[in-house]
Amino acid sequence: MGNLPGRDQEAERADQRALGEALRQGRGDTGASIGMLYLPDPTRRVLRLAMVTGVSREFALPWSRVGLDDPIPVADAVRERRLVWLGDREESARRYPRLGLVLPYDFALAAAPIAAEASDRTGSTRAGIVLLWPGSHEPHLSAPERRAVEEFCGRLADILRQAADAGRPIRPPAHPVILRPLPPPTPGPAEAAAVMAFVRRLSGGNCALDLNGTITFITPEAAELLAAPVSRLLGALPWEALPWMDTPAIEDHYRAAVISRVPRSFTAAPPAGRRVRFDLYPDDTGISVRITAAADLSAPPPAAPPPPSAEPAPSRATALYQLMHLAATLTEAAHMRDVVEQAADQLVPALGAQALALLVEEEQRLHIVGYRGYTAELMALYDGIPLSTRTATTHGLHTGNPLFFGDAKELRAAYPAIRIADNMAAWAFLPLIASNRPIGTLVLSYARTRTFAPGERAVLISIAGLIAQALDRARLYDATHQLAHSLQTGLLPRALPGIPDLDVAARYLPAAHGLDIGGDFYDLIRIDDTTVAAAIGDVQGHNVNAAALMGQVRTAVHATAGAPPAEVLGRTNRLLTDLEPGLFTSCLYAHIDLAARTAHLATAGHPPPLLRRADGPAEMLRLPPGLLLGIEPGTSYTAVEIPFTPATLLALYTDGLVEVPGRDLEEAIAEVAAHVTAASGNQPLGTLADDLIDHARSSAPRTDDIALLLLRYREGRET
Numbered sequence: 001m002g003n004l005p006g007r008d009q010e011a012e013r014a015d016q017r018a019l020g021e022a023l024r025q026g027r028g029d030t031g032a033s034i035g036m037l038y039l040p041d042p043t044r045r046v047l048r049l050a051m052v053t054g055v056s057r058e059f060a061l062p063w064s065r066v067g068l069d070d071p072i073p074v075a076d077a078v079r080e081r082r083l084v085w086l087g088d089r090e091e092s093a094r095r096y097p098r099l100g101l102v103l104p105y106d107f108a109l110a111a112a113p114i115a116a117e118a119s120d121r122t123g124s125t126r127a128g129i130v131l132l133w134p135g136s137h138e139p140h141l142s143a144p145e146r147r148a149v150e151e152f153c154g155r156l157a158d159i160l161r162q163a164a165d166a167g168r169p170i171r172p173p174a175h176p177v178i179l180r181p182l183p184p185p186t187p188g189p190a191e192a193a194a195v196m197a198f199v200r201r202l203s204g205g206n207c208a209l210d211l212n213g214t215i216t217f218i219t220p221e222a223a224e225l226l227a228a229p230v231s232r233l234l235g236a237l238p239w240e241a242l243p244w245m246d247t248p249a250i251e252d253h254y255r256a257a258v259i260s261r262v263p264r265s266f267t268a269a270p271p272a273g274r275r276v277r278f279d280l281y282p283d284d285t286g287i288s289v290r291i292t293a294a295a296d297l298s299a300p301p302p303a304a305p306p307p308p309s310a311e312p313a314p315s316r317a318t319a320l321y322q323l324m325h326l327a328a329t330l331t332e333a334a335h336m337r338d339v340v341e342q343a344a345d346q347l348v349p350a351l352g353a354q355a356l357a358l359l360v361e362e363e364q365r366l367h368i369v370g371y372r373g374y375t376a377e378l379m380a381l382y383d384g385i386p387l388s389t390r391t392a393t394t395h396g397l398h399t400g401n402p403l404f405f406g407d408a409k410e411l412r413a414a415y416p417a418i419r420i421a422d423n424m425a426a427w428a429f430l431p432l433i434a435s436n437r438p439i440g441t442l443v444l445s446y447a448r449t450r451t452f453a454p455g456e457r458a459v460l461i462s463i464a465g466l467i468a469q470a471l472d473r474a475r476l477y478d479a480t481h482q483l484a485h486s487l488q489t490g491l492l493p494r495a496l497p498g499i500p501d502l503d504v505a506a507r508y509l510p511a512a513h514g515l516d517i518g519g520d521f522y523d524l525i526r527i528d529d530t531t532v533a534a535a536i537g538d539v540q541g542h543n544v545n546a547a548a549l550m551g552q553v554r555t556a557v558h559a560t561a562g563a564p565p566a567e568v569l570g571r572t573n574r575l576l577t578d579l580e581p582g583l584f585t586s587c588l589y590a591h592i593d594l595a596a597r598t599a600h601l602a603t604a605g606h607p608p609p610l611l612r613r614a615d616g617p618a619e620m621l622r623l624p625p626g627l628l629l630g631i632e633p634g635t636s637y638t639a640v641e642i643p644f645t646p647a648t649l650l651a652l653y654t655d656g657l658v659e660v661p662g663r664d665l666e667e668a669i670a671e672v673a674a675h676v677t678a679a680s681g682n683q684p685l686g687t688l689a690d691d692l693i694d695h696a697r698s699s700a701p702r703t704d705d706i707a708l709l710l711l712r713y714r715e716g717r718e719t
Helices: 005-030 057-063 073-080 089-095 097-102 143-165 189-201 220-225 248-260 316-331 336-350 376-382 392-399 408-414 454-491 544-560 565-579 665-678 685-699
Strands: 034-040 046-053 065-067 084-086 107-114 127-134 177-179 205-210 215-218 264-268 276-282 286-293 355-362 365-372 403-405 426-434 437-446 502-509 518-528 531-542 585-593 598-604 610-612 618-620 640-643 649-653 706-713
Touching: 005 034, 005 046, 005 127, 005 143, 005 177, 034 073, 046 057, 046 073, 057 248, 065 073, 073 084, 073 107, 073 127, 084 089, 089 097, 089 107, 089 426, 089 454, 097 454, 107 143, 127 143, 205 220, 220 286, 248 264, 248 276, 248 286, 316 336, 316 454, 336 355, 336 365, 336 454, 355 376, 355 454, 365 376, 365 392, 365 437, 392 403, 392 426, 392 437, 403 408, 426 454, 437 454, 502 518, 502 685, 518 544, 518 706, 531 544, 531 649, 531 706, 544 565, 544 585, 565 585, 565 598, 585 649, 610 665, 618 665, 649 665, 649 685, 665 685, 685 706
Parallel strands: 046 177
Antiparallel strands: 034 046, 034 127, 046 065, 084 107, 107 127, 205 215, 205 286, 264 276, 276 286, 355 365, 355 437, 403 426, 426 437, 502 706, 518 531, 531 585, 585 598, 598 640, 610 618, 610 649, 649 706
16 A cells, blocks of 8 residues: 555654754754754755754845855865864854855854765765854864764764655755754743842843844833833844844844854943943843943943054944945956955055055966055065065965964064065955965055954955955956957958058957957958958857857968959858858958959958048948858859949948947948048048047947958059
8 A cells, every 4th residue: 555645744744853853962962052954956056954953044044055066164065075164263264255254253163964875866965064163162173072073964864864765855945944942941930930030130121032133021121221112122123123223233243142152242322311231141042131221330341442552443344344345346356457456445445454465376476466555665575576485475375374463573573574664563464265275465554553353353364265266266367368369369360461552451349348259350362463352251159169260261261362252252151061160151252453453342241341432432332142151052152343443442341330239230331431431532541440440439339349441542652
C-alpha cells in the first residue's frame, strides 16, 4: 500500500522539526548565540537560508540568498568544503568587506559545510551552517568548540541524508523559518510579584525588547522618562513610537547589541526634557533596557572621551553612510583613474584624514596611482619602491595585515628610516586585498594624534577592501579595453597609400562604450600610379566576431582589388557565405582611374556616397541596390560608371555618420551633403573630415561607429 499524502506531509513536518531541534541543540552545544542553516537551491548555484535561531527575521532576510560564488563565508565554506573562521570584526572586514560593511559589530563567526556522504540526489553536500558568537569570544576557535561544530554538522547531515533516502529530500522553504527562543519557566504568582517589586525598586525605568526590537514590557517610570504613555509604547518599536529615536545611530546601538550580545550604553535627548541614558543588556531571548536620567549616573559611567589633542572619529552613522556612498560610486567606476579619483575625493573629507595615497603593485614594485594632501616630492620618494624593501607601505602585501600608528613616535619606532610629512601625526597603512591576494596599499594620514578604536579600524579595513575590489576590476577592464582598442586599430589601415593627384582623408570614430568592438572599416588600395580602389563597409554587430569578420572582408577585397567592382563584391560575398559567420556586411567598392577620369562603383546594401563636382553642390549618388554580403552566395552586383574629373570629391561613409533614431535617413544625408557643399574647394580634406565628424557628434547622440573616407582629384598638384 503506497504512502498516503497525509503521511508524506506529516513525515516532511517531522523532518523540519528534526532540523529545528538539531539547530537549537547545535547552537547550544557550540556556545554560539546565532545559528543559521543554508540548503541548496535545486535549480541554480545558490544557497538559501532555511532556518535561523537567535536573531529576528529582519536580520536574516538580507542573507536569505547567497550565491555559491559570492565573497561570503558560508559560500566559501560550502564551495571549498572547509571551515571558515573569523575571530573578530577586523578580520571580517579584511577578508570579507561586504560582511564588514553590513555588520560592523563585534562578533566571531564560523561557517562550515554539511558534508553528508549521500548521493547527488540529496544535494546536501552543498548545504552549510553559520554560527555567530558574542563579541566577547576569544579570537580563536577552541578545540572543544571545533569538535562541537563538527558533531553539529554531522547531525544535520544525518537528517538530510535520511530524508533523501526516504524519497523526500529537504528543500529550502520560500522564506526562512525563524525558530523562536524557548520560553523560560513560568513563575508562580509569588515569584512574579517578587520580580515586579524588584524591578520597581530600581532607580529610573526599565523595559524589555524582543529580538525584533518590539517593546514587550515597560514600567511607568520608563514611560515617563520617554515622555510617552505606556499604551503607546507597549508592543511598538521604539524608533516608530518615538520619532526622536528614529535615527540611524540609535537603531545601530540596538543592532550592535543583538549581533554582538555585548552590553552597551548610549544617551539621547527627547524634544523636551533632559538627556536620557539607555543601558542595553542582550541575551538569546531579547534585550533588557535600563533607562535613567542622564544626571542619575548610578550605573557605571561611559568610557572617558579621547584627549583634546586627538582627532575625533566620524560617527557610526556617518561612517556607514560614507561607506555606502563610496560603494555605490565605485560600482560605476569603470577605469582605474575613476576608482582613484572617487576614492581620493570622498575618503579624505569623509574620514577626517589629511592625506591619502593609493599604491598598486606592478612588476614587484609599488607604484603610486593617486594621492591627495601629499606633496609631489614626497610621493616621488615612494613611487616604485621594490616589494622586497621593508617599509610600512609594503608590510600589508607580505602579511595581509594593516598597520595603525597613533603618533609619529610609534611610526618611527617601527620604521626608523621612514620619511613622513611635517604636518602629519597619525597613519593607517591598509592592504588592498582582492580575490584573496594583496594588490596594493592604501595610506591615510591625519593631522593630529589619533586613537584608532576597533570600530574605526573595521570601517577602514572595509573601505580598503571595497577599493581593492574596484581597483582589481578596473585594472582588468582597462587591460581588456586596451586589447580591444589595439585589435580595432590593428584591423584598420595604419596609413593610406599616396596616390599622385589624389587627396585622401580618413577618419574612424568608435561610438561603442566599454569593451565593444565595432565592425566599420575603410581601405584604400593602390593598383598603379593612376588607378586606385576605395572600399568602405560595416559588419553587423559590436563584438570580437564582428571585428574578425571585418578583417576577413578587408582581406577578400584586397585579394580581388583591380577587378571590376561587381566582380570584387561577388567574390567577397561568396567567401563570406562559405564561412557562414552568421553576420551580414554592407560594403561599397569604388575603382577610380585618374588617367581615364572615371570611377566605377558598386554597392552591397551600403549607404549611398556623396559626389561633388567642381564648383557644384554635393549630391547623393544613387547606385543600383545590392544585397548585403554573406546572405546569398549567387548574388550578382551592378556597377555604375561616373566621370571623375579634376576637383571632383567623393565621400564614402558608414551609417553612423548619418543615422539618428527617429529621423529620416535621406534628410540626414542631405544635411551632410550641405556641409560638404559649404566647404571651400581648396579646404584641406583633413579639415573637412574633422568638420563632418564634429557635426555628427554634436547634432545628436550617436549609437554607431563612424567611418569616413574622402577622395578628391587634384590634377597637376603634389599631394
